[in-house]
Amino acid sequence: MSRRGAPLTDTRTIASALDQAAGRLAVLHDSAKVDAEALLCHVLGKPRSHLYAWPERVLAPGQWQAFQRLVARREQGEPVAYLTGRREFWSLPLAVSEHTLIPRPETELLVELALAHIPESVHWVIADLGTGSGAVGLAIARQRSACHVLATECSPGALKVARENRRRLGAPNISLVQADWCRPLAPGSCHLIVANPPYVPSGDPHLSRGDVRYEPRSALVGGEDGLDAIRAIGREARGSLHSAGMLLLEHGHDQAARVRALLEGLGYRDVRSYRDLADMERVTLGSVP
Numbered sequence: 001m002s003r004r005g006a007p008l009t010d011t012r013t014i015a016s017a018l019d020q021a022a023g024r025l026a027v028l029h030d031s032a033k034v035d036a037e038a039l040l041c042h043v044l045g046k047p048r049s050h051l052y053a054w055p056e057r058v059l060a061p062g063q064w065q066a067f068q069r070l071v072a073r074r075e076q077g078e079p080v081a082y083l084t085g086r087r088e089f090w091s092l093p094l095a096v097s098e099h100t101l102i103p104r105p106e107t108e109l110l111v112e113l114a115l116a117h118i119p120e121s122v123h124w125v126i127a128d129l130g131t132g133s134g135a136v137g138l139a140i141a142r143q144r145s146a147c148h149v150l151a152t153e154c155s156p157g158a159l160k161v162a163r164e165n166r167r168r169l170g171a172p173n174i175s176l177v178q179a180d181w182c183r184p185l186a187p188g189s190c191h192l193i194v195a196n197p198p199y200v201p202s203g204d205p206h207l208s209r210g211d212v213r214y215e216p217r218s219a220l221v222g223g224e225d226g227l228d229a230i231r232a233i234g235r236e237a238r239g240s241l242h243s244a245g246m247l248l249l250e251h252g253h254d255q256a257a258r259v260r261a262l263l264e265g266l267g268y269r270d271v272r273s274y275r276d277l278a279d280m281e282r283v284t285l286g287s288v289p
């Protein structure tokens with residue numbers, strides 16, 4: 001029987017496959033229907049509109065089996081983005097893997113603010129620290145083609161994904177370097193440094209819930225208070241920034257006051273935080289004199 005009580009037919013159409021999968025996933029995930037659609041689109045290599053245009057189309061046995069395998073893995077909790085290997089960020093279809101953070105919509109605020117501070121057609125050097133899949137650096141590089149973006153990342157697995165994204169999206173003005181935060185940046189060389197660093201406190205219960213369980217801890221956890229990476233970046237970035245250069249940092253919704261105090265303590269000027277659409281202070285800016 002289907003979840004609506006009607007007998008299941010043996011016809012493995014797009015509509016019946018989606019209906020069954022959404023029923024299985026609804027027990028665990030609020031996003032059951034959307035997840036089922038994303039997984040089926042991935043198996044068929046088609047956009048979502050195809051599912052609505054051809055609901056009666058019968059799946060080939062291989063497609064049906066591949067879809068069932070993905071639904072079973074989603075039932076176990078694996079994030080859809082890791083199952084499909086894709087996540088959209090800033091309208092860019094990015095490759096992701098279990099070595100990268102799954103880029104969050106909230107991080108688009110960091111890109112938006114960076115672009116608001118980079119005048120059109122300047123030839124700036126911009127650094128993206130902890131680039132992961134390349135999300136932030138690639139979004140900026142594509143919107144400011146006269147700038148050069150230098151993106152650093154300590155995880156070789158993440159860097160491989162970022163390089164694949166650079167190749168597929170064609171962004172010649174970004175360099176991707178395996179390195180600790182600011183290490184490859186020449187003193188005084190950067191006009192703007194952006195980072196979405198790991199900032200979750202190590203004891204945060206969210207780390208053992210939902211999709212986050214599957215993401216690399218090194219991409220999430222910033223020590224006991226969550227601020228270890230922000231402290232390191234704040235210290236290192238000062239020396240890498242040009243005079244009047246800016247540091248723009250994403251952080252947790254309850255960390256803004258501490259991040260402002262930290263940057264002011266390190267001698268940054270004009271320190272201020274910006275709110276996201278949910279009215280949370282999620283990004284802080286500091287300038288060097």
Ligand SMILES: C[S@@+](CC[C@H](N)C(=O)[O-])C[C@H]1O[C@@H](n2cnc3c(N)ncnc32)[C@H](O)[C@@H]1O
Pocket residue numbers: 100101102103104107129130131132133134135136152153154155158179180181196197198199218219220229
């Ligand atoms: C929160 S994730 C952000 C990824 C990406 N920028 C995004 O917004 O989707 C933080 C990234 O910092 C990287 N990272 C952690 N420690 C680092 C270090 N010491 N130097 C460089 N990158 C580091 C992690 O591997 C991870 O990719």
